Amino acid sequence: MELHLLLLFMIVGALIAVEAKDLLSSVVAVGAVGFALCLAFLILKAPDLAITQLVVEILCLIILIRATLRKDLPLVIKGRWFFNTLGTLAFIAVFLFFAHTALQELPGFGHPIMAVVKRYLQQGTAQTGAVNLVAAVILDFRAYDTLGEATVLFASVIGIMAVLRRPGRIK
Amino acid sequence: MTLYLLCLALFCVGLYGVLRKRNLVKIIIGLGIMEYAMNLFFILLAYRYHGRSPIEAQDQQILQMVDPLPQALVLTSIVIGLAVTALVISIAIRIYEKYGTFDITEIKRLRG
Incomplete structure (x- = not known):
């Protein structure tokens, strides 16, 4: 029940974030959505994710506020407003239809399949020595995945440095 | 089942922001909301x-x-989401410096 309330809060926060007039309040609203997501992870028994989400959310807010500070722009509504909205809503309706069809195939909430992970659960502690099974999966069974994640992080840092540096001008 | 549909609705709010809004920061926020919904x-x-x-x-x-396996995968996905947001925001800051606006319909002419 509390999960339903939290999800409704997240949807309302996301609507405010998308529709707010000035950018700073929209950034604050998306921060509220992120912290509600952190609480939802705690309720769904994923404490590692809640910690990570908290840290990442704070960093994201700092970056977004840096981008939007003193750059408020009024939203312009002109041109083909009606057709654009209609097209967007039609696309979302088609998406919802297919997604709802696909949702029927999934197992119900609260009954996961656990086909792959059964072996990890039975042999995880013996093979890796890790008490926390999430740590056992990301650092031992699927360590290449984490290596790829670190590669993506460093590639992104290089990209940010390349985009934001100020090149010297040759006279 | 209701929870899945609510999560899908959250995804659709982000999708609406990406498709409909003309402000670059709003588009980035929509991307972030879609990422939250997927996780x-x-x-x-x-x-x-x-x-x-x-x-x-x-x-x-x-x-x-x-199930610990999706938790491990989402842990990776959250960190990659931060990297993507930082990269996209830095590109948006650069565009603002060059064109003086976040409006995507104004950013269409090349300027050397």
Whole structure:
């Protein structure tokens, strides 16, 4: 029940974030959505994710506020407003239809399949020595995945440095 | 099932922001909301009724735990989401310096 309330809060926060007039309040609203997501992870028994989400959310807010500070722009509504909205809503309706069809195939909430992970659960502690099974999966069974994640992080840092540096001008 | 549909609705709010808004920061916020919804959907799939978090303890049976595999994958996905947001925001800052606006319909002419 509390999960339903939290999800409704997240949807309302996301609507405010998308529709707010000035950018700073929209950034604050998306921060509220992120912290509600952190609480939802705690309720769904994923404490590692809640910690990570908290840290990442704070960093994201700092970056977004840096981008939007003193750059408020009024939203312009002109041109083909009606057709654009209609097209967007039609696309979302088609998406919802297919997604709802696909949702029927999934197992119900609260009954996961656990086909792959059964072996990890039975042999995880013996093979890796890790008490926390999430740590056992990301650092031992699927360590290449984490290596790829670190590669993506460093590639992104290089990209940010390349985009934001100020090149010297040759006279 | 209701939870899945609510999560899908959250995804659609983000999709609406990406498709409809003309402000670059609003588009980036929409991307972030879609990312939240995807992560939440994976964790919803992994949940088990009366399950416990996947940390070993003395007095527990293995099959009472929630699924740790989607949690590990989402842990990777959250960090990559931060990297993507930082990269996109830096590109948006650069565009603002060059054109003086976040409006995507104004950013169409090349300027050397």
